[in-house]
Amino acid sequence: MTSSLIKRGSAAIVGAAESDLGEVGPGYTPIDLMAQAVRRALDDCGLALSDVDGLFCATSQSRLSGLALAEYLGLPEAYVDSTSTGGSSFMLHLAHAQMAIAAGACKVAVIAYGSTQRSLGRKNTSAAEPNPYESPFKPFMPPTAYALAAARHMHEFGTTREQLAEVAVAARQWALLNPVAWEKKPLTVEEVLGARMVSYPLTIRDCCLITDGGGAIVVTSAERARGMRRPPVYVLGAGTVTTHHSISSMPDLTHSGARRAGEIAYAMAGLRPADVDVALVYDAFTINTILFMEDLGFCAKGEGGAFVSGGRIAPGGTFPVNTNGGGLSYCHPGMYGMFLLIEAVRQLRGECGARQAAGAEIALAHGNGGVLSSQNTVILGAAHTV
Amino acid sequence: MMAPAAQSPYEVYLGHLREGRLAYQFSPAADRAVFYPRVLCPYTGSTDLQWRVSKGLGTVYSTTVVYPRDGAPYNVALIDCDEGFRLMSRVEQMPAGAVAIGMRVSFQVHANGDDPYPVFHPVTVA
Numbered sequence: 001m002t003s004s005l006i007k008r009g010s011a012a013i014v015g016a017a018e019s020d021l022g023e024v025g026p027g028y029t030p031i032d033l034m035a036q037a038v039r040r041a042l043d044d045c046g047l048a049l050s051d052v053d054g055l056f057c058a059t060s061q062s063r064l065s066g067l068a069l070a071e072y073l074g075l076p077e078a079y080v081d082s083t084s085t086g087g088s089s090f091m092l093h094l095a096h097a098q099m100a101i102a103a104g105a106c107k108v109a110v111i112a113y114g115s116t117q118r119s120l121g122r123k124n125t126s127a128a129e130p131n132p133y134e135s136p137f138k139p140f141m142p143p144t145a146y147a148l149a150a151a152r153h154m155h156e157f158g159t160t161r162e163q164l165a166e167v168a169v170a171a172r173q174w175a176l177l178n179p180v181a182w183e184k185k186p187l188t189v190e191e192v193l194g195a196r197m198v199s200y201p202l203t204i205r206d207c208c209l210i211t212d213g214g215g216a217i218v219v220t221s222a223e224r225a226r227g228m229r230r231p232p233v234y235v236l237g238a239g240t241v242t243t244h245h246s247i248s249s250m251p252d253l254t255h256s257g258a259r260r261a262g263e264i265a266y267a268m269a270g271l272r273p274a275d276v277d278v279a280l281v282y283d284a285f286t287i288n289t290i291l292f293m294e295d296l297g298f299c300a301k302g303e304g305g306a307f308v309s310g311g312r313i314a315p316g317g318t319f320p321v322n323t324n325g326g327g328l329s330y331c332h333p334g335m336y337g338m339f340l341l342i343e344a345v346r347q348l349r350g351e352c353g354a355r356q357a358a359g360a361e362i363a364l365a366h367g368n369g370g371v372l373s374s375q376n377t378v379i380l381g382a383a384h385t386v
Numbered sequence: 387m388m389a390p391a392a393q394s395p396y397e398v399y400l401g402h403l404r405e406g407r408l409a410y411q412f413s414p415a416a417d418r419a420v421f422y423p424r425v426l427c428p429y430t431g432s433t434d435l436q437w438r439v440s441k442g443l444g445t446v447y448s449t450t451v452v453y454p455r456d457g458a459p460y461n462v463a464l465i466d467c468d469e470g471f472r473l474m475s476r477v478e479q480m481p482a483g484a485v486a487i488g489m490r491v492s493f494q495v496h497a498n499g500d501d502p503y504p505v506f507h508p509v510t511v512a
Contacts, residue, residue: 148450151449196453
């Protein structure tokens, strides 16, 4: 849902930055990476740490990450929100920050993320949460949940493994245009299909990377955003839906909550799918991009497989999707949503160089959390869209 | 003074499994099945939930084969039981990769020391 405190264009992202990505090495903590990204995002917009009075953050590696970040940055009186909805947390934080700024609870908010899951190993960075109704069957989570959605999509709509592979290939092509992307070599459909099977129909190349990394964005009111170092990127719409927690409770595996989240965000923005110039969607697995193209209205339900094929969403295609290379080929430290927001900001500022979507004025960033559980859509616009 | 806690929803479910039954809840207010078992109906908020025993017949809603780095591949499936609830399970007595969406399956208890859990076998048409 959204609140009446969220008004189209009332807040703007004025700074955005990644921390170091990839494999940061022993000893780094997720809060180190948050702080590094916050410092860079503040430098991006020209604000000082002492200007910050709102802290929003999440990471699977810190149970009280809001406290850890407030301590680390030395901001004892900051408004703190460390809500976690998994990888979509940062879209939720953006909506919460917009509300907090509108309500006067803070003036300059930073939203931060950090993870060292590659350096530490995944098993050491996410607490196991046994579910007596699922754990006995040893689903390999999260891939098995997405595999079940993919299998059902293939059954209902005739989607093929080759079409899933097209998503990975397009992401790789974008990644080759992004200097900080993890993957550096081209990828073919045949290589995706022939890779090690993880949970049928998903091979290791249908699954996201496991990297370290962090990021931060700086958010303030539209009024204060004017005159910063970089052009403001306005929050035009935001929608949040939680359909389930466990995959066995997902109402319909081929229709995600992204449909409703997108409807809410589009309604607030006064925009339609056809108005979106560049889409950044949470591609933890190849089926995600197909589901989200459908559920966010870029194609009809069931046609996602055909939609992502033939290079349409790849560099040179007619609809740029996941221009940073995605969670599949650029970076995926576990809660990837932050990087969708950073790339959306850069696209709307026209900073993306070889991967720039020409004339991008409206960007959609769609976060996914849990196992297709939390769906958070954010629509962002360049200056004259407000 | 508080009354002693009633048996948890999971303990009731487990008690049925130990006796070889697949139990679920039914919400009269919502007129539909509720699964996993809870202390209130998620459709209405009512705490009036009846325990019922499934006939144990269902249809495979989705299926996957998990390929562990060590060990044999195995099936994980979502089963839609005829009474209108879905659960995660495993279809046994056939190759993991041969389990297909739409297949009719029947419930069996899997018990070997740990908490029992429901698995399914293919329904053989006479």
